[in-house]
Amino acid sequence: METGWLLPDLSDPTSGEFWRGCARGELLVQACAACGTWRMPPRPMCPRCRSTGVRWEASSGHGRIWSFIVPHPPLLPAFGAVAPYNAIVVALDEAPTIRFVGNLVVAADGEINEIDPSTITIGEPVRVVFHQIEDVTLPRWVRA
Amino acid sequence: MARRSSTGLIRNKTAVAGIGQTAFGKGLADTELSLACQAVSSALDDAGIDASEVDGVASYTMEPNREVDVARSVGLGDITWFSQVGFGGGAGCAVVGQAAMAVATGQCSVAVAWRARKRADPTSRPWAQAQARLTDSSQWTRPFGVIRPVDEIALLTRRYMHEYGGTRDHLANIALAFRKHAARNPASTMGHKPLTRDDYMSARWISEPLCLFDNCLETDGALAVVVVSAERARDLKQPPVYIHAFAQGLPPQHQTMTNYFNDDPLRGPAWTAARVMWEMADMTPADVKVAQLYDAFSPLIILSLEGYGFCARGEGGPFTDDGNIEWPNGRLPVNTSGGGMSEAYVHGFNLILEGARQIRGKSTAQVEGADVSLVTSGEGVPTSAILFTKDG
Numbered sequence: 001m002e003t004g005w006l007l008p009d010l011s012d013p014t015s016g017e018f019w020r021g022c023a024r025g026e027l028l029v030q031a032c033a034a035c036g037t038w039r040m041p042p043r044p045m046c047p048r049c050r051s052t053g054v055r056w057e058a059s060s061g062h063g064r065i066w067s068f069i070v071p072h073p074p075l076l077p078a079f080g081a082v083a084p085y086n087a088i089v090v091a092l093d094e095a096p097t098i099r100f101v102g103n104l105v106v107a108a109d110g111e112i113n114e115i116d117p118s119t120i121t122i123g124e125p126v127r128v129v130f131h132q133i134e135d136v137t138l139p140r141w142v143r144a
Numbered sequence: 145m146a147r148r149s150s151t152g153l154i155r156n157k158t159a160v161a162g163i164g165q166t167a168f169g170k171g172l173a174d175t176e177l178s179l180a181c182q183a184v185s186s187a188l189d190d191a192g193i194d195a196s197e198v199d200g201v202a203s204y205t206m207e208p209n210r211e212v213d214v215a216r217s218v219g220l221g222d223i224t225w226f227s228q229v230g231f232g233g234g235a236g237c238a239v240v241g242q243a244a245m246a247v248a249t250g251q252c253s254v255a256v257a258w259r260a261r262k263r264a265d266p267t268s269r270p271w272a273q274a275q276a277r278l279t280d281s282s283q284w285t286r287p288f289g290v291i292r293p294v295d296e297i298a299l300l301t302r303r304y305m306h307e308y309g310g311t312r313d314h315l316a317n318i319a320l321a322f323r324k325h326a327a328r329n330p331a332s333t334m335g336h337k338p339l340t341r342d343d344y345m346s347a348r349w350i351s352e353p354l355c356l357f358d359n360c361l362e363t364d365g366a367l368a369v370v371v372v373s374a375e376r377a378r379d380l381k382q383p384p385v386y387i388h389a390f391a392q393g394l395p396p397q398h399q400t401m402t403n404y405f406n407d408d409p410l411r412g413p414a415w416t417a418a419r420v421m422w423e424m425a426d427m428t429p430a431d432v433k434v435a436q437l438y439d440a441f442s443p444l445i446i447l448s449l450e451g452y453g454f455c456a457r458g459e460g461g462p463f464t465d466d467g468n469i470e471w472p473n474g475r476l477p478v479n480t481s482g483g484g485m486s487e488a489y490v491h492g493f494n495l496i497l498e499g500a501r502q503i504r505g506k507s508t509a510q511v512e513g514a515d516v517s518l519v520t521s522g523e524g525v526p527t528s529a530i531l532f533t534k535d536g
């Protein structure tokens with residue numbers, strides 16, 4: 001079903017594996033196969049040692065809110081319908097410069113506008129959950 | 145860090161000899177191509193140079209009008225140098241600076257640089273267009289509702305407020321200062337509408353913590369400048385506006401607009417451009433009498449004040465207090481024509497013309513003794529900056 005949501009191309013050669021991990025319930029981080037350095041967003045070469053070798057490693061799925069916003073219209077129709085909603089940036093506990101943009105929700109399949117934005121604080125602990133839209137599984141975050 | 149050659153500096157070797165612009169507005173009847181041609185033509189008239197002499201052209205990669213079309217309409221000569229610069233609002237000063245490099249190195253002798261834009265055209269609002277599946281870096285932000293440029297910058301703004309204690313009052317200082325400056329500028333689109341702190345604080349949100357008045361305008365219009373050698377400029381109609389230094393900046397591990405993924409996201413491209421620009425200039429931030437800082441969003445002013453060295457990190461907010469960025473008495477009057485937030489938003493090109501007018505002594509908010517004038521392009525994207533001077 002077409003939802004009008006903006007979604008990634010799952011066949012993208014560089015990042016497709018991240019999205020396939022989400023579908024399995026894993027929050028993966030791209031790691032250099034040669035030196036082990038994590039990187040986010042994914043890219044074809046390690047900026048530390050220039051290896052093109054890649055492996056995907058499971059993260060803890062635990063992090064802290066690094067920043068957040070509350071978008072209001074005008075927005076694309078699918079997003080305008082749930083505005084105002086929150087969007088957050090989460091820094092992983094085990095690697096604070098590995099960050100993910102997401103949404104803070106009450107439960108995996110809740111709407112992205114169910115948390116009172118005035119209660120969101122930078123630094124609060126969150127954990128990843130997963131939610132399917134069309135054929136894509138997106139990571140989201142609940143309070144830990 | 146590798147030392148740069150000092151013999152190759154373009155310092156004061158070129159000058160802006162002509163400036164031109166169309167009216168600013170919404171829903172202008174003319175096409176973007178017509179607007180571009182009118183701006184280029186008026187800049188050539190201002191310089192007193194015939195169109196057939198133009199042999200260099202430069203614009204943004206986002207510019208809708210191709211060089212061939214502008215050249216055929218305006219009647220330009222044999223073009224021996226043409227170039228475009230990427231990254232939207234980061235390009236403005238680089239377009240002019242690269243034209244200066246081309247003139248200084250003899251690739252051309254008369255270069256014109258321009259930007260024409262109609263915001264009414266759906267292509268000028270990329271985020272609102274129908275999207276196929278995302279394959280670029282937007283796949284890490286848009287599926288989560290971080291869709292518009294304002295959302296992207298709001299995430300950095302909230303983090304800035306958290307780290308440094310920046311406030312909405314600081315952002316209001318910026319919006320109010322620029323509106324006051326616009327009120328003196330008959331070409332501005334918002335000068336007729338006064339803005340109070342109450343108006344600001346009660347405005348509707350666009351992306352919290354940013355409200356309506358933290359955003360630039362949407363404007364139709366075009367602007368152009370003519371760049372020639374300093375020697376030639378001294379023989380022309382207008383007093384030369386020397387291009388003293390020019391720099392571009394793209395720091396390590398930077399991601400354009402959504403720069404949330406490195407060690408220090410609040411230290412953006414401005415710091416890189418500033419480092420190089422001050423290395424190449426024979427002056428310091430204390431010598432700058434007036435600045436036009438790129439203002440697609442008000443928080444970019446705070447980051448730019450820090451990045452270009454007018455204050456320490458975290459002090460950009462308080463720098464805007466006490467009228468410090470206001471004409472005529474502020475320590476550093478900023479965006480004296482009203483800028484992108486209150487004059488017109490033409491991807492920052494109007495800031496370049498205002499920076500040049502300050503050196504000519506022709507601004508509607510003229511800073512007394514403005515012999516050094518800084519213009520910057522977008523912070524938050526790979527960027528550029530120019531120092532204009534009165535003395536060559």
Ligand SMILES: [Zn+2]
Pocket residue numbers: 032033034035036037046047048049050051
């Ligand atoms: Zn490596």
